[in-house]
Amino acid sequence: MPATLPWNRHNWPIAAAMIQYPNILPDGRCVQDVPAEEWAATLADVADAGFTELDPTDSWLRIADLGRSRLDEFMGVVRDAGLTIPAISTARRSVIDAQHGEEYLDYSHRLIDVAAEIGAGAVSFGLFQALTPEQKRALWFWTVDGYRDPDDRATWALAVRRLRELGRHAADAGIELSLEMYEDTYLGTADSAVRFVTDIDLPNVGLNADLGNLVRMHRPVEHWRTMMEKVAPFARYWHVKNYFRTEDATTGMVVTAPAPLEFGVISYRAAIREALGHGFRSAFLVEHYGGDGLSVSATNREYLRRILPR
Template structure:
């Protein structure tokens, strides 16, 4: 791709915008009138790319005309889509009928990526929130659904991601698998094991190490996680957290933080990624408060690092 610091695709995640309109309608089917304000705000925050999070609008549930309207609406604000993030639709969820519906939805999303001129679709193995997660101050503080760790289940995950990767390759779309706790993508080793088992050139990893360092327990060092995963990385969701541990009580604490201020040293992390040859799209995320403004700060911080670390033209 050979991007420059100014042209590197850094998409604004839409996690902070709801999938329901103010009057209670599904934003996906509500159409351009309910899409414009969000995209206008993203553009006003200085973004030129959007990471199309399907908790806001589900492109896989739009027909061809709806996709055309979504692309046209984004282009009216000089925005392009850098990725579609499929959220909480595991292809190995224990309910097999639901798993098959999720697979069909992912295929429709890949088809939508072609219509929306999106090069990447990000998938994961995390399931919808439990009731405890819905009521927690931060959802990661409550237990979620975890993958049953059997070889049969691991093989099923690899087989289904391979099927989806082949489907995407036929349409010149890449797939990235998102790191997330409690799943077969929950550690660096298991993530590498899974993407290696899939074994397709258009399927890589999204090393979202922020999902791991926020957990209130001992976790693998973030440098070690990146060292293992970066050779397989084709897309990157970046966010940071304050993290503390009191050895006297064993208590952990975490809270969302701007990239420059949190536990992960992203100047070092981005340098590691560049040295590994990473040149894929990035997505800036932040939970809580004015997430869009924080992600805009994160975008500028990343470009500053890229200007310092990429070779001068």
């Protein structure tokens, strides 16, 4: 591992995810439209959980779709909460969506511009699409099959072309792009993800090695360690979460459930060492589904602080 690291365990950027906060509130209002005081109340939760960084996560708030005055308001709320934004993630806005792909491509360009403006160093994009009605009804959406990228050369080529376009824009803006690994997309296995990012072939475009998205599946999956060995050379901005996973070899039954980072099937101590050995120098995002996701994310942050280099 190279001797020089940009940060140490005390100051490595570890952002809170906002996946536990909905975009549509119980009273029907959209978070895009609420007064800044309501944004401030939400971000006070994040700060009270001990975070100094957050990822707005566009499943909660689409900052690229805020007007100038509203964006200024939001960034004022972020500063007042003592927070910074090292990176921004997108969710379910695939640039090859059959209905909205071009719209999402335009949105992605706007998001890169906003990320550069506010000082975020990375944007995470994915190819996963909207949850199906059946997935929305399930306790854990990943236990129900959802969208699959087609086994089609032309669609693969379109995805590569559009994400390469975004990568070039990001390079001009000084931004890294991190492509989120996610089941049944072209980034849904380690081998496919490596082939995909290699086809894009830009130095600022890498992989969001979110292996949690894969080990949670109720089906056979490649061992997390061999996946990590394959994707570590390409690792960029990284979503980290973990799952309990039990496999019954006699029946083939697989059961998974969300776990705090240090208790699940993935050893992040080993995974992070693997990535650091290949030059990983990006921020982390900690997330957790179920229960008080923010508080579990805070414990995940403290676990990372213990195992990152001194």
